[in-house]
Amino acid sequence: IESPPETTTIIITATKPDGRKKLFAELRKRAIAIEFRPPYDNEIPAWIQTHVKTLGRQIAPDAAHLLHMSIGSNLRELNGEIEKLFIATPSNPISREDVAQVIDNTRGITVFELADALGHRQLNKAQILIGRLCEQGEHPAGTIALLVRHFGILRRARWISGQRLPRNAIASRLKVPAFFLNNYLDQARLFDERALWNAHDALLDADNRLKSSGGTPHEILAHLAYRICRASP
Template sequence: MTAQEFETAVNKGTIPPLSYLYGEETFLIERAVHQLLERAIDPSLKDFNLNIFYGNETKGVEILDAAQTLPMFAERRAVLVKRADALKADVLESLLPYVRNPAATTCLVFTGAKIDQRKKFFQELKKQGCLVEYKRLYDNKLSGFIQSEAVVQGKTIDPAAAGLLSLLIGNNLQELASQIEKLAVYCGTRSRITVEDVRVIASSSKAFTAFELARFLGMRDLQNALKSLGALFRNGEDAPMMIGALTRHFRQLWRIRELLDRRVSQADIGRELNIHTFFLGEVVQQAKNFSRNDLERLFEELYRCDVASKTGGGQPATLMHGLVVGICTSSMVP
C-alpha cells in the first residue's frame, strides 16, 4: 500500500487493525500516525485506550497483551510501537500469530526507519498489505508539498514563492511546514503568500543564511560569501550542515552545467530540472561560472572537508574558510 492510499483510506474513516509505517520521511510518518490515532480513538478516552511502546525497550508479550485487551468505554483501542526497527528477532517471531489474525477492536501501528523483508514478520505484513513506505521527497515534489501545506493553513502560495522556499529549506519537511505556518500568520488576512513574504520570514533563519552562502559561492563573490560564513558560525551552525547545503546547491549547478554543455536551451533546462523562471536566469549564470572540471574538484573538496569536520581533521572555521576561498578563487587542489 502506498502512503497516499493509506492516508486516503484513513481520511475516509477506514481504520486498519494493523499497519507498519516506515521510511526516511519521519515527518510524514509522524503526521500520518497522528491522523490515524485521531480517528481511531476518542481523544477523551486516550488514557484508557492508548498504549505506546518503544522497540528498543519493550518485549513482545507487552505489545500482545495491550493489543489483545478490549477497549474501555469505546469501540476501539490503539497500540503504537515506535522505533519498531529495533525490535529483536525473537520479539518479531512472537508477534507473527497476531499479525496473521489481528484483533478487530485494536488499531496496532508500528513505525520505524527501515524493514528487513527477508524476515517472516515483514513478509506477512506485506502479504496483508500492511506495509506503508514513506520515501524521501525528491526536489521536484517539494513545490507540491509546499502548495498543499499552504492550503492546510488556509492560504495559497505563488509558484515562485514555493520555489524560493524549497531552495532555502530543501527537503526538510518539518522545517518547511514550520515556515509555511509562520508565513500564514505573517500574511494575516491576505490569502496569498508571495516571494517577498518568504524573503521577510526566512531571512532570519539559518537556512536562509546557508542559502545565501551557496548563492554567493555560485557567483564567486568572496566578500559576501565570507560575510555569510561568519554569520552562520555566529549563529552556532556546524560545518556538516553548511557542507550539506553547499553540496545540494552545487549538485544542481553541475546538472545545469551538463545541460549547457549539451547546448540545451535555458527554457528547456528550467523544465527538465523543475526550476521556476523567477530563479532560472541566476542559477544558469552561476553554472556558467564553473566548468565540469571545476565542479569535479569542488566536490572532491566538499567531501574532504565533510570527512575532516566529522573526524576532527581540522578546525571547522579553518576548513570552511579554506573551502569558501578555494571555490571563489579556483584555488582548490585537484
C-alpha cells in the first residue's frame, strides 16, 4: 500500500467501511478513492430513470416512482423488473400503466397497495393484504422499510400542505410525481400530527420485533396495521 504500482486497482467490499481506519486513510492519501455506495431510498426513482436511459430507453417519472414503491430499493430486484418491462412493452417512454401491468402479472399483491390501505386507514383491507403478502413470501423487513418511507411522506405532506404552495412546489418538496400528489394529500388529512408520529413509532416497534423474533411476520404486521388504523385521528 505504501508504494503500489500505478496500474494497481484495489476493490474493497464492505457493508459500512470505517474511513477512520489506517487502511482507508492510507489508500485515500496515496490513490484516487471512489465510493460506489447504493443510492439512498429517496434517490431510487432518479436511479431508475438514469439506469433505464443507459439501456437506451426512457421511463416516465411517475412510472419510476410506482416501480420503486412496488419493488423497493434492492437494485438487483429493480434491474430484474426493468428487464421484464423492456421485454413486455415496446412503448417509449415506459408509462405508469406499463409498470402496473407488469407488476400485476408477476408479483401479485404489492407493498404499495398495503401502504395505500394503511394510509386510508382501511384496517380490514390492510389485514387481507398482509395475509396475502405473507403467503407470497414478501420480505417483512422490506415491507417495513417502504411503509416508513410512505408515512414519512405523509408527515411532510401534512406540514407542507398548510403553507399554501403551488401543487408543483408541494410535489417537488415531497419528491413525488405530481400524478400521486392528491393521493398523498388525501391520506395525510386522515391523520393529525400526533397520529402520524404514532404510526412512525409503531413502524419502529414492528421493525425491532422482526429483528428480535418477537412474533411471526404476519402477527407483527397485523398488529402494526391495527396501531396505525386505530390511532386517534
